[in-house]
Amino acid sequence: MDKKRANGRYYTRGNPFQLEPFRRWAIAVNLEQQTILEPFAGAKDIPQLIASTDLMCRNWAFYDIEPGAKGIVQQDTLADFPTGYNVCITNPPWLARNSATRRGLPFPEATRYDDLYKYALEQCLTNCKWVAAIIPEAFIRSGLFLQRLCDFISLVPQTQNGTTTQENTTRNTNYMFEDTEHPVGLALFAPNTTGDVRVWRNNELLGKFSELQRYLPPRSRNRSIVFNDPKGNLGLFAIDNTVSASIRFCPPAELGAYRVRNQCRSITKIGVPWDVDIDKLNAKLMDIREKTHDVFLTAFKGLRRDRYYRRRLDWALARSIIDGENSLLQM
Ligand SMILES: C[S@@+](CC[C@H](N)C(=O)[O-])C[C@H]1O[C@@H](n2cnc3c(N)ncnc32)[C@H](O)[C@@H]1O
Known part of the structure; x- marks a missing residue:
């Protein structure tokens, strides 16, 4: 091999x-x-x-x-x-x-x-x-x-x-x-x-x-959004399951006793220094996925049951989505 x-x-x-x-x-x-x-x-x-x-x-x-x-x-x-x-x-x-x-x-x-x-x-x-x-x-x-x-x-x-x-x-x-x-x-x-x-x-x-x-949110460099933060106020399943496009933000409580690891790229808690609207973040994420056809999300080996590649949302794009929704609120 x-x-x-x-x-x-x-x-x-x-x-x-x-x-x-x-x-x-x-x-x-x-x-x-x-x-x-x-x-x-x-x-x-x-x-x-x-x-x-x-x-x-x-x-x-x-x-x-x-x-x-x-x-x-x-x-x-x-x-x-x-x-x-x-x-x-x-x-x-x-x-x-x-x-x-x-x-x-x-x-x-x-x-x-x-x-x-x-x-x-x-x-x-x-x-x-x-x-x-x-x-x-x-x-x-x-x-x-x-x-x-x-x-x-x-x-x-x-x-x-x-x-x-x-x-x-x-x-x-x-x-x-x-x-x-x-x-x-x-x-x-x-x-x-x-x-x-x-x-x-x-x-x-x-x-x-x-x-x-053009459907991507502006790139954010906001380092006050911290990934793999054990005390984070936002959860994220960053990889699709084998069935469908399932990447989503969630309340951190949903991750229960899940222990955040530094190298982990699939499930995380995120520290965001403001109150997040999880439904809005998920709506934005779905909108981006639909309009960009997942072109900017890394594909994985193997297909989902719906015949598309499993995808991963990387931290850079997740940060841009979170920060982008906050900027909209302040406008
Ligand atoms: C991915 S395979 C593709 C083979 C073929 N093009 C196909 O599509 O079935 C890559 C090929 O590159 C050859 N290869 C790797 N390094 C090379 C090099 N430095 N010079 C020439 N061929 C090389 C390998 O022997 C192998 O046959």
Whole structure:
């Protein structure tokens, strides 16, 4: 498993290339006329997926540090990236720096990024005009490479028979990867500045990134709101349960004898130096979730029973919601 992890090697499964936004990108790229670079080719799954749609390209060029099929040039493309290609379609290696450190795995010294996929993506974007990459869903919240990003698709697994009952959630779900249910996205980049990013959930257009951002409350730096405060006057369940969108603020008494821990990111008590209106906070939270389609909330492994990713509300956004409601009261 660690060897697999060291090379960030989870092969692509499921087919995001039949989705409408990718098909539009393929037309803009003029895919039929292009030789496509796959710099982290693995077992050549991506060309097979594309071939299984009705999209075609002229040719492929494959590289991998540890080829998983014939016809792949063995090369460390992170150190020595192939040049002369206009278009790159890939699923680069993923490996969090802290995970590499914890497991004693090598991590390139040439990069300051916290994950290998960001470094790999930077190499692709430096060397190719058009890039399509399957990467962690969290990428859209990283603020990286937004200038050339034209579309970002949150790839939500779908059951093969379209049903939604709990018992078939794991069994029949068409996950994007063989070994992991990690939330993933498909990022589509163009040669020049794009102005804005269309954000999708599979084939559903959720909105433009800048428009979705407008539904967020102004960022608060109010440090008088204290998280993980054992005497706090506000409780928070910060992670969805496995059934539905259940994140909510609550009276601290509801948390009973729950002992607040400093590192905990799921349940907390918050010290707020004014009387909070919990119903209003929850209404605001639901409003934001609905209007932003959860684009700014971190997704978790595994789907809820309602077929959406479980999400987590981070402290920064929780603080902004609490502070924002207070500012409204004072107006
Ligand atoms: C996430 S897998 C994806 C494989 C393939 N693109 C797919 O979608 O099925 C990442 C691939 O990157 C390769 N890889 C990791 N580090 C590399 C490096 N420095 N140079 C070239 N390939 C590398 C791994 O061997 C692995 O095959």
